[in-house]
Amino acid sequence: MKKFKLKHWINYMILLALAVPFSVIAFTGTVKGSTSLMLTQIAYSIVLAVSLNLVVGFLGELSLGHAGFMCAGAYIGCFTANYLHTVIPDPTVVLILSMVVGGLAAALFGFIIGLPTLRLKGDYLAIVTLAFGEIIRTVFMNQEIFGGALGLTTKKYGKTLFVIAFVMAIFTVFVTQNLMKSKHGRAIQAIRDNEIAARAMGVNVTYYKLAVFVIAAFFAGIAGVIYGHNTTPVDYGFFSFNYSVEILVMVVLGGMGNITGSVLSAILLTFINIQLTTKLSGDLAALKYLIYALILIVAVIWNNAPALRKVRARFGLQRLIEIIVHKFKGHRLKEEGGMEAPSTADWSKVPTKIPMDALLSTDIVPEQSVKEEGDKK
Template sequence: MTSLLQGLKNIKWKHYINYIAVGIFAILFTLMTFGGSLPQSTLYMLEEITMNILLSVSLCLVVGFLGELSLGHAGFMCVGAYMGGKLAVILSKTALGNGVLSFVFCMLLGAVVAGAAGFLIGLPALRLKGDYLAIVTLAFGEIVKTLFQNSSSESFGGPVGLRTPRFDKQYLFIIGFALVLLALFVIQNLIRSKHGRAITAIRDNEIAAKATGINVTKYKLLGFIISAAFAGIAGVFYSFSHNYVKAEVFDYNYSIEILIMVVLGGMGNISGAIISATLITVLNTELQTILTGDRAVLKDVIYALILIAIVIYNNAPALRSFRERFTPRAFVRRLLAKRKGNAYNADDDARWDVVPTKIDMDEVLSVDLKVVESTMRPDKEDKSDE
C-alpha cells in the first residue's frame, strides 16, 4: 500500500494534466448524453470544440515548438475534409456502409494525404524564414481551397460542395474527445522526448542546432507532417460532423482563427491551446446566437475587443509584474513561505520547468522595422558571425 502511494507521488502529474482534464470532460458529457440531458445544440458545440482543440494543438506544434509561422492550417484541414468525405461517400456504397470501420479508414486517408501536403509545405520551410514562409503557407491554403472549388461536380462537388454520409450524431463528440486524446498523446510525447528537444532547439537557434549535430531537415519536416496530419484528421471529423464539405469554409480567416487560439493559449503551451480553443469556440457560438439581425456586426467587434484585452494583458510590462504576482503558483508559494516562516522570494516563481515560448505577440502581429528592412533585402543572409 505504501509503495502504491509512493508510486502515485512519483508520477509527474503535470505531464498528465491535459489527459485528465480532457478525459473528465469526455466522461462527464458522455454520461450526460446517456442520461439524455444534453440538447442537440450542446452536442454540436462539443463537436466544434473538440475539432478546434485538434486544430490548435496541432498548429501549436509548428508555431509554438518548431517556431515557424504557418497561416495555412485550414488548408491541411480542407485536404483532410475532402479526402475523408469522398472516401466516406465511396465506402457508404460498399459492405462497410457507414460504420465505425469506414470512419477509421476515412481518418487514415485524411491524415495521410494531409500529412503528405504537410511534407510539401515543409520543403520550402527548410529555406524560407518567418514572413516568407507565412506567405507560402497562406498561398497554400488558398490554392487548396480554389482547387477543390473548381473540381468537377462528380469528383469533389465543385462550388456546390460535397455531401458526405451522415454519421450517428449522438456519439460523434465522443469520437472527437478520443481524437483529442490521440493528438495529445502523439504531440506531447513527441515534445517531451529527445526528438522534441531537437525541435525546440531548432526554434531557438537553427544555426546552433545544425552545428550541434541536429538534423534540421528531418525535424522540420517531421513537425510539419505531424501537425498537418492532425489537421487532416480534424478535417475528416468536420466532414462527418457537418455532413457537408464546402471549400469556402477553409479560407485564411479560419487559419488565422486557429493561429489566434494558439497565440492566446501562449505559444508552446498545449494546455493553453486547449483552453483558448474551447473559450473561443464557445464565445463564437454564443455571440452568434445572442446577436441576431442588425446586431450581428457587433460579434466581430466584441471578439476583437476581447482579443486586444488578452493580448495587452499578456504582454504589457506593467501588467506582467502584476500577473507574476498573482499566478496560482505564486499564491501557493507565498502560502508555503508563510507557513515555513521564510521570506517570499519572487524569483522562485519563475517557471523554469515549463517549456517556454519563443515568439511573442509583437513578433507575430506587428510588422516592425526589422521586418521591413529584411523585406527590402530578401537575399540578406545572417553573417553576423563574420
C-alpha cells in the same frame, strides 16, 4: 516510483471532464442536438489548436494555412467515407478509416508545403503557407467530383460523433505532449530558440521542420474529417484565411508552446464563438471578430512588449499560479526576476546581430542580461 505530476495529466483530465459526463448522457439518455454539435466543434478545435501550436509554439514558425490542410483532409477523408459506406456496414469503422485517409492526405500536402519552406523563414514562410492554404481551397472548390461550389455532402453521424471526436482530441494531446517531452521535442524547441546553435549541436533542422509540418497537417486533416461529418455539406468557404486566423487566436490566447493553454482556449473560444453566432445576427456578428482582434493584440502586447517585462513578472498569470502553488506546498517563494518563461524565440535574428540592435535601439533599455539569466536555468 514515478512521482505523479499534475502538469502531465491536466490535459487529459480537462478533456475527460468534458467528454465523459456527456458521453454517459448520450449513451443512456438524450443529449440535445446543439450540445452534441458544440462538443464536436470543441473537440476538433482542440485538435487544430494543439497541432498548430506544434508549428507556431514549439517550432517557432508562423503557419497561416492550417485551415488549408484541414480542407484537404475534409474533402479527401469525407470522399473516402462516402465510398466506404457502400463497402463497410459499420459507420464507426468507416469514420476511423476515413480519418486516417484524410489525415494522410493532409500530411502529404504538409510534406509538399514543407519542402519549399525549408529554404524560407519567418515572414516569407507565413505568406507561403497562406498562399498554399488558398491554393488548396481553390483547387478543391473547382473539382466537380467533390461537389464543386455546392460542397460535398456527407453522411450524418448523429449525436455520438463527439465521443469519437474527443477520443481524437485526447490522441492529439497524447502525441503532442509525448513528442515534446522526447529528445525529438527538445530538438524542435532548440530550433525555435536558436536555429544556428541547434544546427551546430547536430540537430537535423530540415528533417525536424518537415516532420513538424507533416504531423501538424496530419492532425489538421483529422480535424477536417470530423468537421466534415459534423457540418454537411463540406463548405469550402469555411476553410478561408479567416479560419486559419481563428485557430491562431486560440494558440495565442492559450500561450504559444503551451498545450494546456491551447486546450483551454480552444474550449473557451469555441464556446464563446457559438454563443455569439447564435445570439447575434447580421452585422453584430462582427463583434466576434472584434473580440478576436482585441484578444490577439492585447495578449501579444502583454506577453511580448519589452517595456512591460517588469509589470508582467509582478502581476502575470504565471506568477499568480506560482504563488498559489507555492502557498499550497508551503514553500517559500523565489525572489522575482528570471520569471520570464523562455518565450517565443527571436528566430529571425542571427546571434551576432542581437546585441547591437537591441542595445542601441531607442526603445529598449538593456535588459537583455536579465532575460538571459532567467533562461540559463
